[in-house]
Amino acid sequence: MLQYSAMKATPPSIEEYFGRLARLLDLEAEAEKLEALLALEKRSPTEAEETGNSLIHLTIRAEDAGLGGRILLTFGKRNQTLPLPWTRLSAGSPVILSEEGLGHPSPGWRGIVSRLQKDNIQVAFPQAPEPEGERPSFRLDRSTDEVSRLRQRQALDRARDARSSRLATLRDVLIHRQTPLFNSIAAPDFLDQGLNESQRQAVTFALGVEDIAIIHGPPGTGKTTTLVELIRQITRVGGTVLAVAASNLGVDNLLERLLAAGENAIRLGHPARVSPELREHTLDLLVENHPDMRLARKWLQEANTLRAQASKFYHTKPQPGVREALREEAKKLREDAGNVEEQVVEGILGRAHVVCATATGLDPQVLGKRRFDWCVMDEASQSTEAVVWIPLQYAEKIVLAGDPFQLPPTVISAAAAAQGLNVSMMERLLEQPPVKLSRLLTTQYRMHTDIMTYSSTVFYAGSLQADPTVGAALLRDLPGVADDELTHCPVHFIDTAGASYDEELEPDGDSHLNLMEAGLVLKKARALIASGVQAEQIAVITPYSAQVRVLREKFKTLDIEIDSVDGFQGREKEAVIVSLVRSNREGEVGFLADTRRMNVALTRARRKLIVIGDSATITSHPFYKQMVEYFEAIGAYHSVWEE
Numbered sequence: 001m002l003q004y005s006a007m008k009a010t011p012p013s014i015e016e017y018f019g020r021l022a023r024l025l026d027l028e029a030e031a032e033k034l035e036a037l038l039a040l041e042k043r044s045p046t047e048a049e050e051t052g053n054s055l056i057h058l059t060i061r062a063e064d065a066g067l068g069g070r071i072l073l074t075f076g077k078r079n080q081t082l083p084l085p086w087t088r089l090s091a092g093s094p095v096i097l098s099e100e101g102l103g104h105p106s107p108g109w110r111g112i113v114s115r116l117q118k119d120n121i122q123v124a125f126p127q128a129p130e131p132e133g134e135r136p137s138f139r140l141d142r143s144t145d146e147v148s149r150l151r152q153r154q155a156l157d158r159a160r161d162a163r164s165s166r167l168a169t170l171r172d173v174l175i176h177r178q179t180p181l182f183n184s185i186a187a188p189d190f191l192d193q194g195l196n197e198s199q200r201q202a203v204t205f206a207l208g209v210e211d212i213a214i215i216h217g218p219p220g221t222g223k224t225t226t227l228v229e230l231i232r233q234i235t236r237v238g239g240t241v242l243a244v245a246a247s248n249l250g251v252d253n254l255l256e257r258l259l260a261a262g263e264n265a266i267r268l269g270h271p272a273r274v275s276p277e278l279r280e281h282t283l284d285l286l287v288e289n290h291p292d293m294r295l296a297r298k299w300l301q302e303a304n305t306l307r308a309q310a311s312k313f314y315h316t317k318p319q320p321g322v323r324e325a326l327r328e329e330a331k332k333l334r335e336d337a338g339n340v341e342e343q344v345v346e347g348i349l350g351r352a353h354v355v356c357a358t359a360t361g362l363d364p365q366v367l368g369k370r371r372f373d374w375c376v377m378d379e380a381s382q383s384t385e386a387v388v389w390i391p392l393q394y395a396e397k398i399v400l401a402g403d404p405f406q407l408p409p410t411v412i413s414a415a416a417a418a419q420g421l422n423v424s425m426m427e428r429l430l431e432q433p434p435v436k437l438s439r440l441l442t443t444q445y446r447m448h449t450d451i452m453t454y455s456s457t458v459f460y461a462g463s464l465q466a467d468p469t470v471g472a473a474l475l476r477d478l479p480g481v482a483d484d485e486l487t488h489c490p491v492h493f494i495d496t497a498g499a500s501y502d503e504e505l506e507p508d509g510d511s512h513l514n515l516m517e518a519g520l521v522l523k524k525a526r527a528l529i530a531s532g533v534q535a536e537q538i539a540v541i542t543p544y545s546a547q548v549r550v551l552r553e554k555f556k557t558l559d560i561e562i563d564s565v566d567g568f569q570g571r572e573k574e575a576v577i578v579s580l581v582r583s584n585r586e587g588e589v590g591f592l593a594d595t596r597r598m599n600v601a602l603t604r605a606r607r608k609l610i611v612i613g614d615s616a617t618i619t620s621h622p623f624y625k626q627m628v629e630y631f632e633a634i635g636a637y638h639s640v641w642e643e
Contacts, residue, residue, distance in 0.1 A: 004559055009176045011175055011176035012095070012175055012176075013599070014160055014171070014175070014177075015160070017175045018156050018157075018160040020419075021385055021386050022153065022156060022262075022415040024386075024413075024416045024419055024420070024421040025149065025152060025153065025156075025386055025421075027413045027415050027416040027419075027421070028411060028412060028413045028416045028421060029144070029149060030293045030413070031412040031413035031414075031415075031416070032144045032412055032413075032615075033077055033144065033186070035053070037410060040233075042255075045057075045100075045139065047509075048141070049085060049087075050085075050149065050506070050509060050549075051084055051088075051278060051509070052087050052088035053087075053088055053089075053141060053142045053546055054098070054139060054140065054141045054142070055071055055075070055084060055085070055087060055089065055121065055139065055140045056139045057077055057079075057100070057137055057139075058075040058076065058077065058078070058121075058137065058138040058139065058140060059075065059077075059078045059135075059136075059137060059138070060074070060075060060136075060138070061074045061075060061076045061120055062074040063128075070123075070125060070126060070272070071124070071125045071126075071128045072114060072116075072122055072123070072124050072272075073111075073122065073123055073125065073128075073129070074120050074121070074122045074136070075120060075121050075122075075123065075138060075140065075273065076119055076121075077119070078137060079563050080119075080133055082119075083118045083119045083552075083556075083614075084116075084117075084118065084119060084120070084121060085549060085552075086545060086548045086549045086552055087116070087121075088142060088545075088566075089113050089116060089121065089140065089142055089297075090113060090116055091094045091113055091114060091115060091116060091248060091249075091272070091273060091275075092112065092113060092247075092270075092272070092273040092499045093110070093112070093113040093142055094110065094111075094112055094142070094143040094145045095110070095111055095113055095123060095140050095141060095142055095143050096108045096109070096110055096111075096140070096141050096145070097109045097110075097111060097123065097125075097129055097138055097139070097140055097145045098138065098139050098141070099129075099131045099132060099133065099136050099137070099138055099139075099313060100136075100137040100138060100139050101133070101137060101528060102132060102133070109125055109127075109129040110125075110126075110143065110221035111124055111125040111126075111272075111537070112122040112270050112272040112273060113272070114271075114272030114273070117564075121140070122272075122371040123140070123272075124270070124271070124272035126169055127318055129319060133172055139147045142470065143584070145360070147360075148360035151360055151362065151364070151390050152386040152387060152389070152390060153362070153386075154364070155386070155389040155392070155393055156386060156389055158389075158393055159392065159393065160390050161169045163347050166396055167392065167393055169211070170211060170212070170392055170395075170398065171210045173212060173390075174212065174392075174425065174429070176432070178407055180210070180211040180437065181209070181210035181211055181338030181525060182208055182209040182210055182211075182213075182486070183208040183209070183210065184208060185199060185204065185207060185208040186204075186497060187204045188203070188204065188207065188233050190203070190229065191226065191229060191232050191233070191236070191261075192228075192229050192232075194225075195222075195225070195226070196222070196443045196467075197443075198221075198439070198440065198441045198442040198594070199225065199226045199229070199441060199443075201439055202215045202226050202230075202439035202441060203229050203230050203233060205215060205439045206230050206399050206439075207230070207233060207234075207303075209397060209399075209437075209499075210397065211397060211398070212397070212398050212399070212400065212429075212437060212441070213398075213399045213400075213437060213438070213439070214380075214399070214400045214401070214429060214430065214437045214438035214531065215227070215230075215399060215400070215401040215403075215438070215441065215442065216401075216403060216404075216424060216430070216438050216439065216440045217401060217402065217403055217440055217441045218403055218405070218440070218441065218442075218444065218455075218459070218460050218562075219403070219406065219444060219446060219447070219455065219599070219603035219604075220444035220445055220446025220447055220452075220470075220572070220603065221441035221442065221443060221444045221445070221464070222441060222443070222444075222445055222499075223378070223379065223401055223402075223403075223441060223473070224253055224254060224257060225257075226401075226441060227243075227254065227373040227376055227378055227401055228254070228257045228258060228261060228546060230376060230399065231258060231263065231354060231374075232258075232261055232263065232374065234374050235263060235264075235353040235354065238373070239343055239353075239373040239374060240352075240353060240355075240372045240373050240432060241353065241354045241355070241372060241373065241374045241375070241376055242354075242355050242357075242372040242374070242375045242376070242391055242394055242395055243255075243258070243265070243354055243355070243356045243357075243375075243376050243378070244356070244357055244358060244359045244362070244364075244375065244376070244377050244378070245358060245359070245377065245378040245379045246358065246359065246378075246380070246382040246387070246409075247358065247379060247382070248269070248273045248274065248358055248361075249275075249430040249570065250358075250378050250379045250570070251267070251269070251356050251357060251358055251361075251378075252267075252274060252275045252278055253378075253570075254356055254378055255267055255278055255281065255356045256277075256278060258354055258356070259278075259281065263353060263354055264351065264352055264353045264354065264357055265281065265352060265353065265354035265355070266281055266282070266283055266286060266348065266352045266354075266355055266356070267281050267282045267283065267356050267357065268282070268283050268348070268355060268356065268357035268361055268362065268363065268366065269357050269358060269361040270283070270361070271284050271285065271469050273358075273361070280625065281366070283345065283348060283349070283366070286348050287341065287344050287345055287348065290344045290348070290381065291517045292340055292343070292344050293340070293341065293344060295340065296336075296337040296338075296344075298340055299332065299333040299334070299336055299337040300333070300337045301338075302333050303329075303330040303331075303333040303334045303337070303638075304330075306326045306327070306329055306330035306333070311408075315477070320490075345366065349366075349367075349370065355372070359377065359383060359387045359390050359391050360387060360390060360396070362390050362391060368392060370394065371394060371395070371396065372394055372396070373393050373396050373397065374395060374396065374397050374398070374399065375391045375392065375394065375395030375397070375398045375399070376401070377398065377399065377400050377401065378401050378402065379401075379402050380400035380401055380402040380405040380424060380425065381402030381403055381406065381407075381408070381409075381424045381426045381427060382402065382406075382407055382408070382409055382410075382424065382569075383409055384409045384411070384421055384424065385421075385423075385424065385425045385428070386433045387409075387533065388400070388424075388425045390548075400425065400426045400429075402424070402426055404426055404427035404430060404461070404596075405459040405596055405599055406426060406569065406596055406599055406600050407565075407569050407596060407597060407600055408422050408423070408424065408427075408565060408596060409421070409422050409423075409424055410422075410566070424584055439624045440460070440463060441477045441484070442460075442463050442464055442465055443464075443466075443467050444464050444465070444466055444467065444470070445464050445467045445469065445470055446470060446572055446606055447466060447470060447603060447605065447606060448466070448470065448472065448473055448474065448490035448491075448605075448606070448607055449466045449471045449472070449490075450490045450491050450634050450636070451490050451491060451602070451603070451605055451606075451609045452464055452466050452603070453630070453634075454602065454626075454627060454630045455599055455602055455603050457630075458595075458599075458623065458626065459599055470606065473485060473576060473606065473607050474488060474489070474490060474491045474607050474608075475487035475528075475531070475574065475607045476489075476535055476607045477607070478532075478533070478537075478574065478607070480532045481531055481532035481533055482531045482532050484531055486524075486527055486528060486531055487528075487531050487532075487608070489635075489636070490607060490608060490609065491608075491609050491610075491611075491631065491634060491636035492524075492608070492609070492611070492636055492638060493610075493611045493612075493613075493628065493631040493636050493637050493638065494520065494524075494610070494611070494612045494613075494638050494639075494640055495515070495613070495615045495628075495637065495638065495639050495640060496517060496520070496583060496612065496613065496614045496640045497614050497615045497616040497617075497639075497640075498616070499516075499616060499640045499641065500516070501514060501516040501517050501520075501583050501640070502514070502516070502583055502584070503581055503582055503583045503584055506546040509546060509548075511544050511545045511546035512544045512546055512547065512581050512582065512590065513544065513546040513547045513549075513550050513581065514579070514581045515550065517547075517579055517580075517583070517613075518547065518550045518551050518579065519554070520643065521540055521551060521554075521577050521579050521612060522551075522555065522558075523643070524577055524610055525538055525540065525555070525558060525560055525577060526558075528575055528608070529558070533574065533575055534560040534606075535558055535560050536559060536560075536561075537573060537574040537575060538540070538560045538573060538574070538575045538576075538577070539560065539561045539562070539563070539568065539571070539573040539575070539576050539577070539604065540555070540560060540562040540563075540576075540577045540578075540599045541562075541563060541564070541565055541568050541576060541577070541578050541579070541604060542562075542564065542565075542578070542579040542580075542581060543564065543580070543581065543591050543592060543594075543597060543598070544564075544581050544591065545563050545564060547562065547579055547581050548562060548564055551579070561573070564598070565597045565598075565600050565601045566624065568600070568601070568604055569600055571604060572604050572605070572606055573604060573605060573606065574605070574606050574607050574608065575605060575606075575607065575608035575609075576601075576604045576605035576608070576609055576610070577610045577612065578602065578610065578612065578613075579612055579613075580592060580611065580612065580614070581613075581616060582613070582614065582617050583614035583616075583617050584617055587616075587617055588617070588618030588620075589618055589620065589621045589624070590619065592618065593621060594623070594626070595612070595623045598623070611627075611631070615628050
């Protein structure tokens with residue numbers, strides 16, 4: 001039986017809502033262009049590289065063939081003994097390659113990063129770059145993603161103009177102009193018998209909604225496990241699902257779990273953005289390997305031959321109409337090949353129960369007018385509202401999953417952020433719910449109870465519980481690890497107050513670093529290794545890019561992962577060292593004031609969390625004052641003088 005609740009009293013008009021989003025998108029576009037301009041023109045190459053947006057002095061290390069005729073080029077530093085510096089580039093990043101040292105502007109070639117390793121980066125290009133020099137040197141710059149922005153604008157326009165359709169109904173529900181509907185249904189026969197009670201309740205609740213459900217998944221609570229069960233329950237009764245996420249890693253994680261569960265799922269998107277072990281499930285590769293495509297490729301080859309003949313120089317003038325006839329025949333062959341490819345794509349998509357993609361990777365030319373019974377969106381709290389409208393146009397019902405108390409949407413424009421572009425649709429709906437749209441997952445499977453408790457208290461009203469398998473797990477329980485001061489307790493806070501661990505502003509930059517603190521991080525990492533913890537079981541996290549670079553330089557001989565908070569979202573390690581960096585007399589915490597990012601940093605460790613910071617500085621902020629008090633209460637507080 002459908003239940004109802006009162007709507008919000010003053011919902012925005014349709015024009016107001018979508019006009020505001022369009023304006024904020026324009027502000028973000030201008031900020032991205034300005035950042036790119038600064039990286040390319042206003043900074044020296046070295047300064048551009050230090051921002052993380054560029055890589056300079058690169059040479060081609062290897063060349064390979066990729067899917068769909070793409071060219072894969074692997075670049076490394078010209079000095080092969082040098083690793084790549086810290087960079088914001090990652091798999092899936094759009095980039096522009098240019099040739100250095102020409103004396104005139106390089107034409108530039110657009111590509112997509114397909115792999116990033118310590119000493120090399122691989123980029124997929126639609127065509128091979130053609131450098132001018134004999135021993136060319138290259139530069140890579142992060143590029144704006146104009147395709148993504150265009151799809152957002154098109155989705156906003158389509159939702160705004162929708163009339164008497166399912167999209168119009170969902171639109172009105174999501175901007176509080178219409179009341180959402182939901183059913184009270186009996187729990188299904190769960191396929192995964194390992195689900196806990198909060199996961200079962202979330203799946204049952206989501207299956208009963210008519211419009212939208214939200215699954216709120218705090219760190220380590222098995223959000224992906226819950227979504228996989230939900231998707232399997234939908235396909236079990238013949239439903240189709242569009243499964244999307246904000247990041248390629250998030251999509252690949254969902255796809256991998258669905259395939260392991262036996263689901264018929266395929267992946268949309270540029271193959272360079274898909275992990276290598278999953279590429280055989282991409283639409284590109286499935287189409288390329290389809291037997292019907294042999295004939296289509298033959299027709300394309302013939303069409304190319306005919307076009308070449310039509311353009312050929314003749315010593316004697318050809319008969320009238322010959323060139324036109326050759327071009328017309330080539331055009332017809334290309335059209336026939338395109339029709340075959342469309343039929344192959346349609347057949348593959350038609351047989352798939354689940355289609356996986358990033359929200360911005362949904363190509364309207366590929367999906368056409370296809371509709372799905374459900375859209376399940378992971379990492380929804382990391383997507384701007386404009387992005388969410390892209391998958392919405394293809395679905396009858398939607399489930400948003402994520403955690404608004406972790407990383408927010410990435411927004412460059414300060415003006416757009418101030419006006420709310422960095423507030424996700426999921427966060428907005430949770431703050432102003434017309435009905436109870438969400439279910440909270442409450443059992444976490446990652447952290448020791450002492451690591452979990454502060455986050456649970458501050459962000460989740462103390463509702464989280466540690467599963468018995470992790471609640472008391474310590475480093476000393478791991479094979480080969482000694483039982484000593486570091487390994488027999490789960491949390492260790494080292495207070496550097498009064499020890500002159502002063503922060504610095506990076507030269508010609510806007511990021512902070514702390515050399516003394518970096519040295520202490522290295523000391524604690526070596527102590528963990530000396531106790532028997534493997535280097536690959538340890539991570540170092542810091543909010544500041546300058547500190548990331550300093551730490552990577554210091555850790556050259558240790559195979560320990562070092563990254564920013566954003567780079568470690570969704571990850572976990574047995575032991576995590578967090579470097580807070582800020583240490584000043586003014587009590588300025590800067591970037592640390594974004595407590596959602598610190599929630600991520602503090603919840604990546606399974607068995608050991610070490611936090612290093614200056615209490616005299618950070619406790620000017622109430623979040624860190626309460627954090628230090630918590631560390632004192634559980635006996636985790638230590639002064640740097642003890643070190």
